Amino acid sequence: MNKHINTSQLGGGTTWERPIRAPELTSNRTQEDVDLWWQLVDRVIEVATHYRWTKSEVARRLNMPGSTFSQWFSGNLGQGRLDNSNAIVQRWIELVEQNAAFAATIPQSPPYMRLRGSIEVMETLAWAQLCPDLVMITLGAGMTKTTSCEHFAKTNPHVFLATLTESTKTVHGMLTELASELDVQEHNPARLARAIGGRLKRTGAGTLLIVDEGQHANDEAINQLRHFVDVYRCGVAIVGNEEVYRRFSKSKQGPSYAQLKSRVGKRLQRAKPYIEDLQAYIAAWGIEDEGCVKFLTGVGMKGGAFRQIDKTMRMATMLAMAAGDAVALPHIQAAWKNRDVEDIA
Known part of the structure; x- marks a missing residue:
C-alpha cells in the first residue's frame, strides 16, 4: 500500500x-x-x-x-x-x-526571564495599552527590548507587533508593514492609514501597536503613529535604541516636534543593563563559579549586553563539549577571544 x-x-x-x-x-x-x-x-x-x-x-x-x-x-x-x-x-x-x-x-539559550529590566518594559507597554497612550522605550543594544515586546504580544490580547527596517522608514513603508501585521487589505495608498486606523479601532478598547526598531522611522512616520493615538484612541509603543531618545531630547524647533513631545505619556530610557539582571541571566546558563560570573558580567556591560553573554556562552559550551569538560573560565575566555568583537563591543 x-x-x-x-x-x-x-x-x-x-x-x-x-x-x-x-x-x-x-x-x-x-x-x-x-x-x-x-x-x-x-x-x-x-x-x-x-x-x-x-x-x-x-x-x-x-x-x-x-x-x-x-x-x-x-x-x-x-x-x-x-x-x-x-x-x-x-x-x-x-x-x-x-x-x-x-x-x-548547539546549546539553547535560556527561555524568556522576568528580569528587572524586562519587567520595566512590560509595565511601560501595559501603560500604553490601558491608558491608551504613546510611550517611548529606548534601551541599549541586546537589552531584551525585542524579546520583552514579543512576550508581551504573545501573552496579552489586542496587541500588534511590527518591526521597521531601513526599507520601511517612510510613512508609506511603515504603513505597508503595519497593514501586513494587522492583516489589512487596502490597495489604495491614500486610504491605507485610515484602513489601519479602522482596524485598530474595531479591535476595541485596550488595543496596543508596538513598533520595534523605531529608530528607523523618519519624523513623518513617527508623527503618523501619534495620529493613530489621537484619532483612534489606541496605545502605541515606539521601541528602539538611543537614537530615538536623542532625536526627541534635542531642542528641535517647530510645531511637529512640540506635538510629538507633548504626546509622549511615558518614557523608558536606559543605556546599561542592571547588574542583578546580568547575574540572573548568567546563573540561568548554569554558571556559578565566581571568576566566570565576574568575566561574563564584564562581557554583559559591553555593547550588546545579554546578546554578548548568550553568544559567548554558546561558543564556550561547544568548546567545553569538544574537550569533554564542564564549562570553565578558560572556555569562556577562549570563546570571547574567538568571537573577536572586543573592538566593536
Whole structure:
C-alpha cells in the first residue's frame, strides 16, 4: 500500500504520495539504481514532512528544476538516467542529516526571564495599552527590548507587533508593514492609514501597536503613529535604541516636534543593563563559579549586553563539549577571544 501524506495546507497544493511504480529497467538504469531510488523517495518524504516542505521547496533546496525533480520523484523518467539524480538527492539528504545532527549539539539559550529590566518594559507597554497612550522605550543594544515586546504580544490580547527596517522608514513603508501585521487589505495608498486606523479601532478598547526598531522611522512616520493615538484612541509603543531618545531630547524647533513631545505619556530610557539582571541571566546558563560570573558580567556591560553573554556562552559550551569538560573560565575566555568583537563591543 502506498504512503499518502497530505500537506496541501502548507502551500502549493502539495501531496507527498509514495509512487506506485518504480522506474523501468533500461540499458542505463540498473536494479541497484531502482532500489536506491525507493530508499531515497522514502527519505525525501520523511524529511519533507518533518520540515513541512513542499515539492517546489525540496526542488529549490536540491538546486534542481521543478520538472526534473517531479520526474525523478514519480519515477517517470522516460529513457533518462536515474543514477545522476539519485546521487544529487542522496548527497542532499546526507547534508540535511548532518546539519540536523549539528543543530542538536548547539546549546539553547535560556527561555524568556522576568528580569528587572524586562519587567520595566512590560509595565511601560501595559501603560500604553490601558491608558491608551504613546510611550517611548529606548534601551541599549541586546537589552531584551525585542524579546520583552514579543512576550508581551504573545501573552496579552489586542496587541500588534511590527518591526521597521531601513526599507520601511517612510510613512508609506511603515504603513505597508503595519497593514501586513494587522492583516489589512487596502490597495489604495491614500486610504491605507485610515484602513489601519479602522482596524485598530474595531479591535476595541485596550488595543496596543508596538513598533520595534523605531529608530528607523523618519519624523513623518513617527508623527503618523501619534495620529493613530489621537484619532483612534489606541496605545502605541515606539521601541528602539538611543537614537530615538536623542532625536526627541534635542531642542528641535517647530510645531511637529512640540506635538510629538507633548504626546509622549511615558518614557523608558536606559543605556546599561542592571547588574542583578546580568547575574540572573548568567546563573540561568548554569554558571556559578565566581571568576566566570565576574568575566561574563564584564562581557554583559559591553555593547550588546545579554546578546554578548548568550553568544559567548554558546561558543564556550561547544568548546567545553569538544574537550569533554564542564564549562570553565578558560572556555569562556577562549570563546570571547574567538568571537573577536572586543573592538566593536
